[in-house]
Amino acid sequence: MQNRRETLRQSLAVAGLLGATGLFPQYALAFNKTAFDAKSIADALKAYGASAPVESKDVTLTAPEIAENGAVVPVAAASSLAGVKSILLLVEKNPNALSAKFDVTDAVEPNFATRVKMGQTSDVYAVAITADGKAHYAKKEVKVTLGGCGG
Known part of the structure; x- marks a missing residue:
């Protein structure tokens, strides 16, 4: 022994x-440190090699209209696009825009739910990146009444 x-x-x-x-x-x-350290949505998408995002009805974002506590905001993202390789959750006014990244394979349905931290009222984006590098997004404004990022 x-x-x-x-x-x-x-x-x-x-x-x-x-x-x-x-x-x-x-x-x-x-782990893509450059993407998670990005201060803007454009920089985060650039770090993953995605093209300029276009709004799409094939990407859905579920989030509350008003979040009582910015430390735990429930969000969900899904996509019905073919060939999705990753889904990103981004919060525009956070110190670091990228909140979460989910990798998708053929064996995984592109439907994810998590909680993000928000410091203030902001637009939240769900971005689906396809295998050919195209980015499709859905966005929703979430109003925060109690800040979660040091607020």
Whole structure:
């Protein structure tokens, strides 16, 4: 039976090997730091290689008209477009526009729900990016009565 000290020693050895080869787990994740650090919607879409977005009835956004608490605003996005590869949720007046990104495959229905944090009343966008790089969106204004981003 392995004790705690031996387990810790082996863990440190594995971490050392990963560090030496530059293969830390955070680098293996599909995380686009540029997109999540983007201050505007256009910059976030540019980071994912999407074209200029066009409004579409094939993308739906469900969000409350008035959010009593900006720290937990429920939103849902769905798309009936063919070939959707990702769905983005963006909040225009947040310090960082991109709130969530969902990857879609053929085995996944492009229908997602989550909660986002909003600092103030703002337009919320659901953007569906297709395999050919086209971006389609739906938007809705959500009024926030109690700020969630430090407000």
